[in-house]
Every structure is written in structure tokens, then in C-alpha cells.
Amino acid sequence: MDKIVSSRRRSNGRTRPMAGLRAVGITMLMLAALLLCSAPTVALTPDGEALLELKLAFNATAQRLTSWRPSDPNPCGWEGISCSLPDLRVQSIWAHLSLFRALHQNSLHGPIPAEIKNCTDLRAIYLRANYLQGGIPSEIGGLVHLTILDLSSNLLRGTIPASIGSLTHLRFLNLSPNFFSGEIPNVGVLGTFKSSSFVGNLELCGLPIQRACRGTLGFPAVLPNSDPLSSAGKSSISI
Missing domain, CATH: 3.80.10.10 (Ribonuclease Inhibitor)
Structure with a gap:
């Protein structure tokens, strides 16, 4: 009986640190996941x-x-x-x-x-x-x-x-x-x-x-700054 109790104590002494490490690891993973989920997403405008x-x-x-x-x-x-x-x-x-x-x-x-x-x-x-x-x-x-x-x-x-x-x-x-x-x-x-x-x-x-477009209706036959009467017989913009 003493041997069994002693064996359990030795076994418990080995497993407690391992269990603690597992708990710490799980906690860190949960924190990392929480940070990733809560971090704002950066997207180009x-x-x-x-x-x-x-x-x-x-x-x-x-x-x-x-x-x-x-x-x-x-x-x-x-x-x-x-x-x-x-x-x-x-x-x-x-x-x-x-x-x-x-x-x-x-x-x-x-x-x-x-x-x-x-x-x-x-x-x-x-x-x-x-x-x-x-x-x-x-x-x-x-x-x-x-x-x-x-x-x-x-x-x-x-x-x-x-x-x-x-x-x-x-x-x-x-x-x-x-x-x-x-x-x-x-x-x-x-x-x-x-x-x-x-x-x-x-x-x-x-x-x-001030350049006439071929076939464009309504374009002035003479330049706006010229006098239509005085330009008679002179060259004008052809349409």
C-alpha cells in the first residue's frame, strides 16, 4: 500500500506541471484568437x-x-x-x-x-x-x-x-x-x-x-469679329 501511495505521489508530481503548461498554452491561444477577431480590418479606400x-x-x-x-x-x-x-x-x-x-x-x-x-x-x-x-x-x-x-x-x-x-x-x-x-x-x-x-x-x-466643321449647320460663314458687309467679295470660311 505504501508503495502505491508513493507511486501516485510521484505520478502527481510529474503531471501537475504538465497540466499547468497545457492550461497556459490554451489560454494564450484563446487570447490570440480574441485579438485577431477584435483587430480592425485595414482596407484600401x-x-x-x-x-x-x-x-x-x-x-x-x-x-x-x-x-x-x-x-x-x-x-x-x-x-x-x-x-x-x-x-x-x-x-x-x-x-x-x-x-x-x-x-x-x-x-x-x-x-x-x-x-x-x-x-x-x-x-x-x-x-x-x-x-x-x-x-x-x-x-x-x-x-x-x-x-x-x-x-x-x-x-x-x-x-x-x-x-x-x-x-x-x-x-x-x-x-x-x-x-x-x-x-x-x-x-x-x-x-x-x-x-x-x-x-x-x-x-x-x-x-x-474658329475652324469650320464640314457639313455642320449653323456655323457662321465669317469670323465673329469681321464685318459681314465689308467682307463681301473677300474669302470666308467655307462650309
Whole structure:
């Protein structure tokens, strides 16, 4: 009997530390699970997601836009991006040629994606002197706070969307030189910009650049600053 009791005591002496270690391990696992479940989930803002779409569409090289990471909570620390405080909304995009050390390695090319409309608080877009192709997405007219739009010195083509005319805060527009064609919509703020905003687009026509569009009804037969009576017998804009 004494041997049995002694054996149990020795056995209990060995198992108690093991049981304690198991209890501590279980407690630590439970605490870790609790911390993981209660930790806030960090997700990129909608503005950041829209900018990643731009990066993908522009085929930008990793050497230049490595700071544009989907793991970030917002894009305010990304190169070429400035945000407003405290709401952390993207307000301007700077991505023109002077920012790039080597054009053949870091140029932006591809279309301007319609997803740019998701950056609804944008005030300025600088995408000059790249290799952007395609047309201007009509969705850009939804950026109601936009004051500056510079898409000059690219390979853009097609017609200029009338939706730009609805950008009532737009104060600076530069679409030259590109390969735009057709009539410049004389609507909204588009009718307030001079020919310098469109120079270098040889296939454009319309009132802002005082170039008649073939087959367009209602275009003045003479320049607005000329006298119709005194211009009789002189050359005029043909329709």
C-alpha cells in the first residue's frame, strides 16, 4: 500500500506541471484568437482602388509606382498623389514626364480608365507628356470638383466628350497636342476656353478654335469679329 501511495505521489508530481503548461498554452491561444477577431480590418479606400485601376490601365512599370500598394489603408503616401485632410480624399494626380528619370523605362501608356470617376474629390489631373492612348472617358464629367485637367502631349484621339462642359469649376484645360478630331462641343465651360487649350489637334473644328466643321449647320460663314458687309467679295470660311 505504501508503495502505491508513493507511486501516485510521484505520478502527481510529474503531471501537475504538465497540466499547468497545457492550461497556459490554451489560454494564450484563446487570447490570440480574441485579438485577431477584435483587430480592425485595414482596407484600401475607394480612391486608392481607383488609382490601382489607373496603374493597371497605364501599364506603369514597377520601378516607378512601387509606392502604389494595395496593402495600404489609403493612397495619400503614394508618389504623385496629394490628399485633403482630414478625410484623406485624393485631390490631385501628378504624373507627367518631368517626374520620370528614364522615359523608355517609366512612361505611362494605355487608355484613361473610366474608373477615374471613383476619385470623386479630385481637383486636379496632371497626365501630360506621356503615351496615353484612346479617348477621354465621358465619366470624367462626373468629377464635379475638378479645376485643372492637363492631358497635353499624349497620343489621345477621338472626340472631346461633351461631359467636360459640365465641370463648372474647371479653370484650366490643356488638350494639346494630341490627335483629337471632330467638333469641339460648345457646351458649358468648354465654350469658355480659347484655342490654346486645343492647339495641335489638326482634325478638330468648332467655335473655340474658329475652324469650320464640314457639313455642320449653323456655323457662321465669317469670323465673329469681321464685318459681314465689308467682307463681301473677300474669302470666308467655307462650309
